[in-house]
Amino acid sequence: MRRTAGFTLFEAIVVVALVSLITAFSLPFALNWKMKAVLNGNARMFATDLQKVKTNAIRLNCPLVFLFSEHGYRVFEDSGAGGAIRGDWKQTGQEATLGEKRFSEGIRFTHNFSAQRLRFSGSGGNKAGTAVFTTGNGREITVVLSVLGRIRITDMQ
Structure with a gap:
């Protein structure tokens, strides 16, 4: 009498081999898609913060400063609060920090x-300028700030 329920060893090996092949071909695409999404998210976060800070500077009638580092940025009021000098590019006295952001791991930031x-x-x-976000595989997204305050994102690839 022959058993008909279940899978044979050969069928199980074929299924495992097929799943392995599909995974091997799709994994690089999935990782590339993930890194592209991280890159896009960092550029959009930065562009959104530029827009918010620009609007708040006008609303508050106060200079607001971005201080950049290799891994992120800090935004503060340059208002002269607490005996500091207004517009001196330094956070002194009681000038408030409005935010601090770090870019995701694997993203290079140049400007x-x-x-x-x-x-x-x-x-x-404001002064015009560009900020470039780059992944390890060379994919780039640029955030452009015009002298008139227009902020746009360009995908270089």
């Missing part, structure tokens, strides 16, 4: 803003 900083004035003025 052409002078002296690692950017300021939005209360009158709406």
